[in-house]
Each structure stands twice: as C-alpha cells, then as structure tokens.
Amino acid sequence: MVMASNPGTNAAPPFDLSGGHPALDFVNSLDNRYGKDGPAELLGSYGDLLRFAEQSQLLDAQRARLLARSVSPVAAARALRTARELREALAALLYGQLEGRVPARADILVLERRFHDAGRHRELRWESSEAGLPGHAKLQWQWGRSAKAADFPVWLVAHAASQLLSSNTMEQLRACGAETCRWLFLDTSKNHTRRWCNMKVCGNRAKARRFQQRHAE
Numbered sequence: 001m002v003m004a005s006n007p008g009t010n011a012a013p014p015f016d017l018s019g020g021h022p023a024l025d026f027v028n029s030l031d032n033r034y035g036k037d038g039p040a041e042l043l044g045s046y047g048d049l050l051r052f053a054e055q056s057q058l059l060d061a062q063r064a065r066l067l068a069r070s071v072s073p074v075a076a077a078r079a080l081r082t083a084r085e086l087r088e089a090l091a092a093l094l095y096g097q098l099e100g101r102v103p104a105r106a107d108i109l110v111l112e113r114r115f116h117d118a119g120r121h122r123e124l125r126w127e128s129s130e131a132g133l134p135g136h137a138k139l140q141w142q143w144g145r146s147a148k149a150a151d152f153p154v155w156l157v158a159h160a161a162s163q164l165l166s167s168n169t170m171e172q173l174r175a176c177g178a179e180t181c182r183w184l185f186l187d188t189s190k191n192h193t194r195r196w197c198n199m200k201v202c203g204n205r206a207k208a209r210r211f212q213q214r215h216a217e
C-alpha cells in the first residue's frame with residue numbers, strides 16, 4: 001500500500017503500521033513488493049530505520065536521538081544493509097509460508113544469525129524494587145550497553161520477529177488481497193475475514209473497482 005505524502009511539509013510521512021506486529025510492518029517497508037512498477041523502498045536511510053523502530057515502539061525517542069547523533073556514516077550504512085537483508089529473509093519466509101513453500105536454507109540462516117545477535121546482546125540485570133521492598137527485586141533482561149550500537153534497531157526487530165515466528169500468532173498471518181499491495185498483517189478479526197491491510201486504502205480501492213466493473217457491464 002502506498003502512503004500519501006504529507007502535503008506542506010518536508011518531513012517523511014509516518015510509517016503505516018497496519019500489519020499489527022513490528023516484524024510484519026518491517027517487511028511492509030518494501031512497499032509495492034510484487035507490483036508491476038517495481039517496489040518502493042521506505043527504508044531509504046539509517047534515519048528511516050530509526051524512525052521505523054521508534055514509531056513501532058521498539059525504540060524510545062531518547063535512544064533514537066542518541067543513535068542518530070552518535071553512529072558513524074559507515075556503521076549506519078552497514079546497519080541499514082543488515083536491516084534490509086533481515087527484512088528480505090523474513091519476507092521470503094513469511095510469504096513462502098502463506099503460499100505453502102518450504103523456506104530456503106539461506107533465508108533461515110540469515111534469520112538465525114540475526115536472532116542470535118539479538119539474544120547475545122541482551123543482558124541479565126538484577127533490578128531492585130522501586131520501594132526497596134524485599135522480595136520485589138528480580139532478574140530482568142535488558143539491552144544495556146548494546147543500546148548504543150549502530151545495529152541496535154536491527155536487533156530489536158530481530159527479537160520481535162523471533163518471538164512472532166515461534167508463536168501461535170502465526171496462524172493469523174495474512175497478505176493483503178490487493179495484488180499490487182500484498183502487505184502482511186495479522187488477522188485478529190472475530191471471524192477471520194479481514195482481507196485488506198488497510199480498509200480505507202486497499203479495501204476502498206477494491207470496492208471502487210468492483211463498482212466500475214459492474215457499471216461497465
């Protein structure tokens with residue numbers, strides 16, 4: 001689904017998070033993936049990757065600003081490449097699953113590597129309770145020092161993706177019914193009948209097309 005740009009401002013339009021999960025919204029950041037006029041890259045820069053992670057609530061604004069300021073251009077370019085590679089491996093696996101295809105070993109290996117990266121950078125910390133009450137303190141997984149690494153947003157996406165891919169939520173995975181769109185989403189509707197990534201865009205477009213066809217007959 002192609003987003004309308006924001007008239008009157010130079011700011012990039014916000015990411016459309018219709019997928020219902022950060023890993024699916026991430027795959028959707030290569031827009032118009034199967035369209036005849038070619039895909040449109042919404043992750044054009046490291047800044048876009050940070051914006052995506054922040055808008056998906058994987059990353060807080062303060063850390064996003066810190067990374068935008070501190071990451072070198074070379075490290076940023078490398079992290080962006082890693083992010084896109086992860087995205088395409090996820091796309092191959094998820095669309096393959098919808099179409100009943102066995103995933104390629106190379107794609108599984110990319111996922112495995114990034115999922116391991118994400119796991120390895122989490123730190124186990126002892127958190128005492130705010131009120132200092134005994135018995136309320138516990139061990140917690142935190143990102144700690146890794147939050148300053150250029151690849152941090154990639155690890156956040158990889159961690160979210162590994163949780164989704166190994167959960168029963170995968171039964172709700174669907175692709176938008178519009179052939180030019182095919183965005184991934186989770187169908188959480190009561191009767192499991194959701195067909196469009198976004199009813200307002202793809203749903204209405206399909207309705208308009210059916211209307212035209214009926215009136216052309």
Ligand SMILES: [Zn+2]
Pocket residue numbers: 001176177178181182183196197198202
């Ligand atoms: Zn759509």
